[in-house]
Amino acid sequence: xxxxxxxxxxxxxxxxxxxxxxxxxxxxxxxxxxxxxxxxxxxxxxxxxxxxxxxxxxxxxxxxxxxxxxxxxxxxxxxxxxxxxxxxxxxxxxxxxxxxxxxxxxxxxxxxxxxxxxxxxxxxxxxxxxxxxxxxxxxxxxxxxxxxxxxxxxxxxxxxxxxxxxxxxxxxxxxxxxxxxxxxxxxxxxxxxxxxxxxxxxxxxxxxxxxxxxxxxxxxxxxxxxxxxxxxxxxxxxxxxxxxxxxxxxxxxxxxxxxxxxxxxxxxxxxxxxxxxxxxxxxxxxxxxxxxxxxxxxxxxxxxxxxxxxxxxxxxxxxxxxxxxxxxxxxxxxxxxxxxxxxxxxxxxxxxxxxxxxxxxxxxxxxxxxxxxxxxxxxxxxxxxxxxxxxxxxxxxxxxxxxxxxxxxxxxxxxxxxxxxxxxxxxxxxxxxxxxxxxxxxxxxxxxxxxxxxxxxxxxxxxxxxxxxxxxxxxxxxxxxxxxxxxxxxxxxxxxxxxxxxxxxxxxxxxxxxxxxxxxxxxxxxxxxxxxxxxxxxxxxxxxxxxxxxxxxxxxxxxxxxxxxxxxxxxxxxxxxxxxxxxxxxxxxxxxx
Numbered sequence: 001x002x003x004x005x006x007x008x009x010x011x012x013x014x015x016x017x018x019x020x021x022x023x024x025x026x027x028x029x030x031x032x033x034x035x036x037x038x039x040x041x042x043x044x045x046x047x048x049x050x051x052x053x054x055x056x057x058x059x060x061x062x063x064x065x066x067x068x069x070x071x072x073x074x075x076x077x078x079x080x081x082x083x084x085x086x087x088x089x090x091x092x093x094x095x096x097x098x099x100x101x102x103x104x105x106x107x108x109x110x111x112x113x114x115x116x117x118x119x120x121x122x123x124x125x126x127x128x129x130x131x132x133x134x135x136x137x138x139x140x141x142x143x144x145x146x147x148x149x150x151x152x153x154x155x156x157x158x159x160x161x162x163x164x165x166x167x168x169x170x171x172x173x174x175x176x177x178x179x180x181x182x183x184x185x186x187x188x189x190x191x192x193x194x195x196x197x198x199x200x201x202x203x204x205x206x207x208x209x210x211x212x213x214x215x216x217x218x219x220x221x222x223x224x225x226x227x228x229x230x231x232x233x234x235x236x237x238x239x240x241x242x243x244x245x246x247x248x249x250x251x252x253x254x255x256x257x258x259x260x261x262x263x264x265x266x267x268x269x270x271x272x273x274x275x276x277x278x279x280x281x282x283x284x285x286x287x288x289x290x291x292x293x294x295x296x297x298x299x300x301x302x303x304x305x306x307x308x309x310x311x312x313x314x315x316x317x318x319x320x321x322x323x324x325x326x327x328x329x330x331x332x333x334x335x336x337x338x339x340x341x342x343x344x345x346x347x348x349x350x351x352x353x354x355x356x357x358x359x360x361x362x363x364x365x366x367x368x369x370x371x372x373x374x375x376x377x378x379x380x381x382x383x384x385x386x387x388x389x390x391x392x393x394x395x396x397x398x399x400x401x402x403x404x405x406x407x408x409x410x411x412x413x414x415x416x417x418x419x420x421x422x423x424x425x426x427x428x429x430x431x432x433x434x435x436x437x438x439x440x441x442x443x444x445x446x447x448x449x450x451x452x453x454x455x456x457x458x459x460x461x462x463x464x465x466x467x468x469x470x471x472x473x474x475x476x477x478x479x480x481x482x483x484x485x486x487x488x489x490x491x492x493x494x495x496x497x498x499x500x501x502x503x504x505x506x507x508x509x510x511x512x513x514x515x516x517x518x519x520x521x522x523x524x525x526x527x528x529x530x531x532x533x534x535x536x537x538x539x540x541x542x543x544x545x546x547x548x549x550x551x552x553x554x555x556x557x558x559x560x561x562x563x564x565x566x567x568x569x570x571x572x573x574x575x576x577x578x579x580x581x582x583x584x585x586x587x588x589x590x591x592x593x
Contacts, residue, residue, distance in 0.1 A: 056092070056093035056333070056334075056337060058093070059093055059094065060093075060094045060095065060334075061094070061095040062094045062095050062334075063094070063095040063096050063097075063098065064092070064094050064095060064096070064097045064098070064334055064335060064338040065097075065098045065099075065100060066097060066098070066099045066100070066121045066122055066335060066338055066339055066342060067100050067102075067119070067120045067121050067122070068082075068099055068100065068101040068102065068120055068121065068123070068124070069101075069102050069104050069109045069112075069113070069118060069122075069123050069124075070101055070102070070103060070104070070122075070123070070124040070125075070321075071103070071104070071106050071109075071124060071125050071126035071218065071319075071321065072103035072104060072105065072265060072266075072267055073126055073160070073218075073266055073267060073287055073289070073290075073319070073321075074103075074124075074157075074158065074289075074321060074355075074358075074360065075103040075267075076293075076358050077158070077354060077355045077358045077360065078101050078103070079101075080354055081345070081346060081351045081354060081355075082099050082101045084351070085097075085099055085342060085345050086098050086099060090341055090342075090345065091341075092337035092338045092340070092341040093333060093334045093337040093338070094334040094337075094338070097338040097341060097342065099122075099342055102118075102120075105216050105217055105218075105264045105265060106125035106126045106127070106130050106216075106217065106218045107130070107215060107216035107218075107264070108216055108264060109123065109125065110125065110130050110133060110134045110137075113134060113146070113326070114134060114137045114138060114141065119328065119330060120326060121325065121326060121330065121331060121335050121339060122323065122324065122325060122342070123147075123326055124157060124321055124322060124323050124324065125218065125321075125322065126218035126219070126319045126321060127218050127222075127317070127318075127319050127320055127321075127322075128154065128320055128322050129218075129221070129390055129396075130218070131147050131149060131154055131322060131324060132149075132393070133393070134146055135147055135149070136393065144327075145327070146326055146327055146328065147324045147325070147326060147327065148325075148327060153324070153325075154322040154323065154324050155322065155323055155343070155347065155363065156320040156321055156322055156323075157321045157323050157346055157347070157355075157363055158321050158352070158355045158360035158361065158362060158363055159318050159319065159320045159361045159363065160288045160289045160318070160319050160321075160359070160360050160361060161287070161288045161309075161311060161316055161317070161318055161361075161383065161384050162219055162222045162223070162226075162285065162286075162287060162288075162316050162317045162318070162319055163285075163286065163287065163288050163291065163309040163310055163311055163312075163316065164283050164284070164285055164309075164310040164312060165270070165273065165283060165284055165285075165290065165291050165294070165307050165308075165309060166181075166282065166283040166307065166308055166310050167278045167282065167283075167304065167305045167306075167307060168305050168306040168307065168308050168378070169201075169305055170196070170201070170204060170278065170282055170283070171308050171310060173196065173199045173200065173201050173204070174189075174199065176308065176310065177308075180313035181310050181313060182230060182312040183226060183227055183230035183231075183251075183255065183312055183314050184230060184314070186209065186255050186258075186283070187251055187254040187255045189207040189258070189282075190207055190209060190254055190255055190256075190257050190258035191254045191257060191258075195207050196282075203541065204278060204282065204541060205279065205540070205541030205542045206258070206541075206542050206545065207258050207282050207283075208258060208260050208280065208281050208282045208283075208542070208544035208545060209255070209258040209259050209260070209281070209283055209284065210259060210260055210261070210262075210269050210273070210281050210283075210284035210285070210544075211223040211224075211259065211262070211269070211284060211285035212262060212264060212265065212266055212269065212285070213262040213263060213264055213591045213592075214399075214400060214403055215400065215591075216264040216591050217263070217264050217265065217266060218266075218319055219266045219285050219286060219287065219319070220262065220266075220285070221396075222285070222316070222317045222319075223285040224252070224399055224400070224403050225317075225388070225390065225396070225399055226312060226314065226315065226316060226317070226388060227251065227252045227255055228242065228243055228248055228252065228399055229314060230251065230312070230314040231247055231248040231251035231252065232245075232247070233314070235314070235315045235386055235387075235389065236388070236389035237389070238389075238391045238395055239395075240394075240395060240398060243395060243398045243399055243402060244398070244402075248402075249402060249405075249406060252402070252403065252406040253406045256406050256407050256408050257408060257509075258408075259407070259408045259511070260280075260281065260511065260544040260545060260571075261511050261513070261548060261571075261592045261593065262407070262591060262592050262593060263591055263592045264588065264591045266285075266286050266287060266290070267290070268573070269281070269284045269285075269286060270284070270286050270290040270293075270294065272571055274299075274300040274303060274307070275300065276538070276543065276544075276571065277304035277543075278304055278305070278541075279538075279539070279540055279541045279542065279543040279544065280543045280544040280571060281544050282544075283310070287319055288309050288359065288361075288379050289358060289359030289360045290359070291307050291308070291309040291359070291377070291378045291379055292358075292359030292372050292373065292377045292378070292379060293358070293359050294307045294378070295307055295372075295376070295377040295378045296359075296372060296377065306378055307378050308378040308379075309378055309379045309380070309383075311380065311383035311384040311385070312384075313385075313386075314386070314388075315384070315386035315387060315388040316384045316386070317387065317388055317390070318387070321360075323343050323346065325339045325340075325343075347364055348364070349364060349366050349367055352364040352366075352367040353367055356369070356370070356372075356373065357372065359372060359373070359377070361373065361381075369381050404447065408510065408511055409447070409449055409450050409451070409508075409511070410446070410450045410451070410510050410511040410512070410513060410593040411450075411451040411452075411467050411503055411506055411508055411510045411512045411513070412446070412450070412451070412452050412467070412512075412513045412514070412515060412593065413452075413453040413454075413455055413467055413499045413502070413503060413513075413514050413515070414439060414442065414443075414452065414454050414515050415455045415456075415457065415495060415496070415499055415514060415515065415516035416435060416439060416454075416455070416456050416457075416484065416516075416517055417456075417457060417458070417490060417492065417516075417517055417518035417519055417520070418432065418456045418457065418458050418484055418485065418486045418487070418488070419457075419458040419459075419486065419487070419488050419490045419519070419520060420458070420487050420489070421486075421490075421519055421520050421557065422435065422486035422519055423486045425579075426555050426578050426579050426580075427578070427579070427580065429578075429579035429580060430579065431519055431554065431555060431579055432484070432486045433579070434578070434579025434580070434582045435517055435554065435582060436481050436482065436484060437582065437583055438517070438577070438582035438583050438585060438586040439454075439481045439517075440478060440481055440482075441583045441586050441587060442515070442586040442587075442590055443470075443474065443477050443478055443481070444478075445586075445587065445590040446470055446590065446593070447470070448469075448470060448471035448474075449469060449470075449471065450470055450510075450593065451467050451468055451469055451470065451508070451510065452465075452467065452468075452470045452477065453465050453466050453467035453468065454477055454480060454481065455495065455499055456484055457490075457491050457492070457495040458486075458488025458489060458490065458491065459488035459489045459491060459524055460488075460491060461491055461494070461495045461498065464477075464480045465477055467502070467503065467506065489523045490518065490520045490521065490522055490523045490524055491522070491523075491524040491525050492516075492518050492520075492521075492522040492524075492525060493522050493525035493527040493528065493529065493532040494524075494525040494526055494527055495516075495525075496514060496516055496532060496536070496549060497527055497532055497535055497536065499514050499516075500514055500535075500536050500547045500570075503547045504546070504547055511548075511592075511593060512545075512546075512547045512548070513547065513549070513550060513572065513592070513593070514547060514548070514549045514550070515549075515550045515552070515586075515589055516549065516550070516551050516552065517551075517552040517577065517582075518552070518553070518554060518558055518563070519554040519555045519557055519558050520557050520558060520559075521557070521558070521559045521562070522559075522562075529562050529565070532566065533565055533569050536549060536566070536569055536570055537569040537570070538569065538570050538571050543571070544571065546571070547570060548570050548571050548572040548592070549566055549567050549569075549570040549572045550567060550572040550573055550575070550589050550592070551563035551564070551566055551567045551572070551573075551574045551575070552574075552575045552576075552577045552582075552585055552589075553574065553575070553576050553577065554577045554578065554582070555577075560574065560576065573589075573592075575588065575589065
């Protein structure tokens with residue numbers, strides 16, 4: 001599944017939004033913002049302030065609850081400041097305000113808001129581009145904007161440059177910090193058959209790169225746009241011809257050739273990179289604050305090496321985390337006043353100082369850039385030197401379309417438990433029918449040139465279709481899924497082992513993954529859990545290129561602890577599924593490819 005950008009109008013320039021404002025009281029609120037439209041480095045500078053007051057037409061003691069969806073990159077900060085806010089019983093027009101905040105990917109939350117799946121009062125995506133996109137989609141359905149985009153309406157809460165995080169010894173092998181590093185270096189490393197050996201470091205193995213899926217994640221979208229700019233040596237005024245030319249296509253394909261997998265969460269990449277070391281990932285696109293977090297020693301106490309932020313020499317973007325109030329039917333005057341009060345609270349020096357301690361650059365210029373925003377934590381606050389201009393929406397759509405042809409392909413084996421217990425029901429829904437619907441969803445999302453196979457197991461294992469190019473057999477796979485019946489016991493561990501070994505033996509240079517759904521515990525394997533985990537654990541200097549196993553614990557009888565351990569050992573992820581959410585689970589897993 002991919003997001004449709006074709007209907008969006010001009011996309012805003014990413015840049016650091018800066019503020020000058022004073023807190024007169026909770027009902028006298030300021031939010032001045034300035035968009036950087038040059039290629040000069042963005043740094044906090046004071047701008048002329050203005051004030052905007054909100055007048056209550058009536059007051060009551062009725063409590064107000066605000067629902068907020070925000071980009072997950074700032075979850076640590078938001079968890080702390082929301083808890084602080086809720087403890088203070090702050091009021092605006094009505095009674096005490098309570099904020100319920102949910103972290104979500106920017107693309108995912110945008111689509112769910114448009115679809116009506118979620119109806120937050122406040123939305124804070126990772127970047128301003130998502131505001132333009134959601135307004136365009138909302139206008140298509142309702143004829144009006146969902147978010148007001150006046151000068152004071154969408155202030156930045158915090159900001160963080162989009163960087164390439166790299167292990168310090170590997171960055172030094174490329175010439176850092178004396179030599180500027182950028183996308184051209186990544187493209188060269190990705191395609192050099194000698195890998196790190198070409199730089200005198202055979203012990204580093206292959207170059208292993210990562211970025212999130214550009215249809216769902218802000219950092220992934222930024223990365224792919226930046227690659228297109230770098231290919232034609234531009235920082236602004238990208239054209240359709242630039243995107244379509246053979247040089248650009250080859251450049252992006254070269255960078256993508258070293259990607260170990262995609263995904264919808266920048267934090268997931270960071271966590272896997274910092275926990276698993278340079279054998280898993282050499283470098284990944286993420287936010288500056290995550291580099292600060294990695295080097296702080298609080299979360300990753302056994303970091304293999306220090307991590308440094310590479311600010312691509314060709315240019316990059318700021319993730320500026322705007323605060324927006326949605327103008328939907330549920331927005332009342334009391335809620336708007338409460339939202340403004342909460343916004344004022346977040347921009348106050350105390351909360352901005354907490355954001356700085358989490359590695360973000362504060363939006364409030366009263367808060368100085370001090371430790372941990374320093375070289376000791378792997379970053380450089382004088383960077384980035386060059387900011388890129390986000391192309392208009394039609395060009396973004398073209399970049400996305402091309403990326404779907406340029407991305408690294410995948411070899412994936414779908415594995416389904418069809419033991420007798422799959423005939424049971426959960427909340428009135430058949431487990432086997434739900435699982436087949438989820439598999440069908442996944443098969444429809446996989447690209448024509450990707451390779452896919454289908455295996456079922458109970459007392460024995462049956463390969464219904466080996467891993468091969470999907471395009472000519474898509475309908476056959478869908479028919480085979482529809483005909484699956486549930487019977488027998490559960491040969492789980494042996495089946496996973498066999499399919500991982502088969503994928504490892506395939507000569508292709510694609511991303512390789514096993515996606516397995518089970519509703520119970522193993523009853524028929526020769527291998528036990530420990531033996532399986534030892535066998536499939538990603539290890540060595542090229543661990544990142546090993547087969548990833550994604551597991552789905554389908555219902556409460558599945559051994560979620562064992563499935564989590566199996567997935568984690570390979571660099572994959574475990575999901576909890578049921579007939580009601582299984583299609584969404586398979587959809588989420590597809591975002592890794």
